[in-house]
Each structure stands twice: as structure tokens, then as C-alpha cells.
Amino acid sequence: MTAHDSPAPARRTRDKVDLTKFAWLSIVAAILTITLKAGAWVMTGSVGLLSDAAESVVNLVAAVVALIALRVAIRPATDRFLYGRAKAEYFSAAVEGVMIFVAAAVILVTAVERFLNPRELENVGWGLGISVIASLVNGGVALVLLRAGKQHNSITLRADGKHLMTDVVTSAGVLVGVALVVLTGWERLDPLVAFAVGINIIITGIGLITESVSGLLDKALPDEEHEVITEILRRRTDDTVTFHGLQTREAGQEKHMNVHVLVPDEWTVKRGHDYIEHLEQELMEALPGLIVLTHLEPISDPASYEDIPEAHVPIHGEDETALRPPRH
Template sequence: MSTAPDTPTPVAPVQRETARSVDLTRFAWLSIAAAVATIALKSAAWAMTGSVGLLSDAAESTVNLVAAVVALIALRVAAQPATDKYLYGRAKAEYFSAAVEGAMIFVAAAVILVTAVERFIHPQPLENVGVGLLISVVASLINGGVAFVLLRAGRRYRSITLKADGHHLLTDVWTSVGVLVGVGLVVLTGWDRLDAIVAFAVGVNIIITGTRLVSESVAGLLDQVLPEEDNAILVEILRRRSEVQDDQDRVDFHGLQTRGAGQQKFMNVHVLVPDEWTVKHGHDYIEELEAELIAALPGLTVATHLEPISDPASYADIPSASIPIRPATAQPDS
């Protein structure tokens, strides 16, 4: 004759931190300031030299400004708390920002490619190259510093908007380096068409960047799974909890699914507990589990489904796609 297990010690309520997001708009303002400064510097360099390569560099900075303004709007929307209309918040607004930035990059690339081809057909000599290159170097240093800040903040806060903006600025830096080398070679070799070739290469590179940004934003909108390192943390906790129990008090898990939305992380999992547990016992166990998961992965929202471990119906609703918790999880004998 079996007796109901002792009721576990009540646990403190789990603090849900996923309903609010960190305000990241200060980084967008930094990006806007950098874009305005570099547009002015690069436009001056182009006006002084007549280099189509430097013109393409200035055009990309114009895209940076538009993208930074879009990013500011997206970050403001994403930072707003959940409402009766948007119960899960609006974190996915960041993915629209990345998509818009990718589209703007394609427009800039098209303009650069057309200009480069025209200049290749009708080459022109460059003027005041020394001063123009110096101005462009200053602009590149500004972009490089801001890119470093944005990428670090993007990784820390899991913001696709900041990461997209940071990668774009970093690409702009490398673009500027290529342009500077190309313009320098034009001066050394006297081959004016090399300037157009460099500009064309810049356009191709920008297209590659835009394709990557659009791909990443689409993946986010389609609820792509969390990164492998995050999933590994969750799997380790669930695996450990399913292995420390004895046969009479064993708990198991299946149907683990995860997704990300901007700064927010979500997971859902089925929790299989002994048939004899009371609702109170199962609830306290889940509260304890969720507290551990959130402590290990801050910003996580956990959804659990409680099921009796010996009921065959508990194994009939496993999602068709889920993250394996162990190489093989067999249904226990009744």
C-alpha cells in the first residue's frame, strides 16, 4: 500500500522578468550621430577628390543613417511592456528593423554598382587625394569605434538590431579600407579605372551584407530556435533533474522547444511526474524548476505542461520537432 509523497517545501514565486526589455535607444542615438559625422566627412572627401570609390563609401554611410533611424524606432517599440493587445510584448519589432536595413543596403549597392560601371567607361583623374584620404580615415575610425560598442551591446542584450547595425558599420570600415587602398593604388599606378573597380567591389560586398541581414531577420520572425549554447544549458538542467530521482519518485521531461524574440527567450517543455503526486506537489516542483531555469538563463519565459509519467497519453502529444534531452527517452513501464 503506497502513501502519497511528502509535500515539498513551498518555494518563493518565480520573478518573471521577460515582460520588460532594456531600453537600448541610447545606442541608436550613438549610431545616428556617427552616421551624420561620417556622411559629412566622406562627402567632403569625395568632393575634394572626385573619387567614385569615396562616393560609394559616402553612399553606404547614408544608408547607415537611415538604418540607425529605423533602429531607433524599432528599439523604442521593442522596449514597450506587454499590453492587452500585445500580450507577449513587441520584441519582434527589432527584426523588422534588420529587414529594412537589409533592403536599404540593396538600394545603396545598386546605386554604387551603376555609378562604378559609368565611371569605368568614362574614367576621370583624381584630385587632392592626400587630404581626401585623411578625412576618410577619420570617418573610418569613428565607425570602427561605434561598431565595437554596438556589437558588444548587441551580444550582451541579445539585440538583433544592435548586432545588425554594428555589423553594418564594421562592414563599412572594411569597405573604407578597401576604398583607401584602391584610391592609393590609383595614385601610384596612374590607372584611373581602378577607382571604378574598387567601387564595384564595394557594391558587391554590400549586397552580401544585406543578404545576411535579411536572412537573419526572417529567421527571427519565423521563431528560430535559441542558440546551441542556450539550449545546452536548459538540457543539462532537465537531464540532471531526471537522473537524480529514484524509481518511485522519478521525474522525466520531453517535448523541449525554444525560440527567441529580440532580447526575450522562450521555452516550453512537458514535465512527467509520478501518478501519485498531488496538484500542489506538481505545482511546487514546477515552480522550483522554473526558478532554476530562469536563474541559469536570465530573460527566459518558461511554459510547462504537467503530465502523469505512467499514462500512455502523456507520450502521444510530443511535438513533431523538439530538442532531445537524452539520446533516447523511453516510456517507463506502467
């Protein structure tokens, strides 16, 4: 019995991972840092520290939205949502990007007002110390979220982690600015730092919205994952079997691909089915979480080459329309 004729291996199911615990971690961190940073602002009167606290409020709202999105994304498919709700994560990232713009607007307006009406800072030492503690909390949580987002391919966790890491950078800039105000006595430096913080936040927001829109528009898998897929398909290509029309897309934690499998005309349905079962299993083992859809076609039929999508991933390093057999 050949490998093609042997029983197909058991199909592995794609189990979605519950990532809501990371959203709860982000919520707790946001509440803690809001309390700390608000206290630092009250003690010093620094508009830079106020802008830092305002961004933490956005972190809290974004974390709550992320929790809701992750709960929705993990829900199973239904008669109404046959493919599940994995793309809910992209809405979370988009909302977080919009919230960042709101925070930036508040910061910029406040910074301009304080620049026009500078005030002397107070209790700077205590304020800076409290802000440092808040930044350490944010930095630790950001690393956890970024690592989990990469591991589970979650745009929600990556967005939240990037936002928190931006907050850490922001806080560092604010701390330097406030310290320079004390050293130089130039009170307008504080709102200038706050204004720079606002611009930096806007840049982060643009990045988050761009990534979420790309996901909603079915962005293809990364090039390195394309290489894993095409290497397997090229290795399986011979005089009797070949492939074309490879397409991929991301949907939250899910990775999707579809490809046309061209096999000898004389193969039975069972032999072709067993072949693609083994193929799909190999692809899923190479890229955990991959959902594979295959389309079986007779290799010598010219009609099999008429449905190659206009946009596809090259498998053989050339235009796959050139691989069609001559018409008789």
C-alpha cells in the same frame, strides 16, 4: 519539509532593457561620417569615396529605423499584443538589409559609369585623411553596438554593428584603391574598387535579411543554450520525474522555452506546482532572460506521451517516444 514541498521561490520578472541610447549613438556617428565622407568625395572626385559616403547614408536610415524598432520592442504587452512586440527588432534588421541592397545598386551603377568615363582624382591626401577619421568613428561605434547586441541578445544592434563594421572594411578597401590610383596612375582602378565594394555590401545585406527572416520564423535558441537547458533537465531526471517535448525560440531580446514535466501520479497539485516553480527558477538563473513555460503530466499515463511535438530538442540523447511506459 522536502525541497518539493517547500514554498516556491519568488519568480523573477524579465525586465526589458532600453537599448535606444545605442541607436542614438549610431545616428550621431552616421551623420558625422556622412559629413566627413561627402567632404572627402567633393575634394577628390573619387567614385570610390562617393560609394563610401552613400553607404553611410544607408547607415543613417538604418539607425533611424533601428531607433523606431527598439522603441516599439520595449513597449509593454497590451490587450491587443498580449505577448508584447519583441519581434519588432527583426523588421529593423530586414529594412536595413533592403537598404543595403539599394546602396549597393547606386554604387554599382556609379562605378560602371565612372569606369566608362574615368576622371583624374584631386586633393587625394586630404580626402584619404578625412576618410580615415570617418572609418575610425565607425569602427569604434561598431564595436560598441556588437558588444551590446551580444549582451542583450538584440538582432537590431547586431545588424547595425555588422553593417558599420562592413563599412569600415569597405572604407579600407576604398582607401587602398584610391592610393593605388595615385601610385599607378590607372584611373579605372577607382571604379573597380567601388564595384567590389558594392558586391561586398550585397553579401552583407543577404546575411541580415536571412537572420531577420529566421527570427520571424521562430528560430530555435543556439546549441550552447540548449546544452545548458538539457543539462539541468537531465540532472533532475530520476525514477520519479522526467521530461520531454522541449522546444525553444528567440523573439528579439527574449528567449522562450516550453517543456513537458512528467511527475508521479500521486503527487498533489501543490507539490507539482512547487516542483516546476523551483525548476523554472533554476532555468532562469542559468539563462538570464529565459521565459519558461512548463506542462505538468502524470508519468504513468500513456496519454502523456501522445503530445510530444514532432520537432523538439532531445533531452535524453534518444527518441523520447521510446521513454513511454508500456500500456496495461
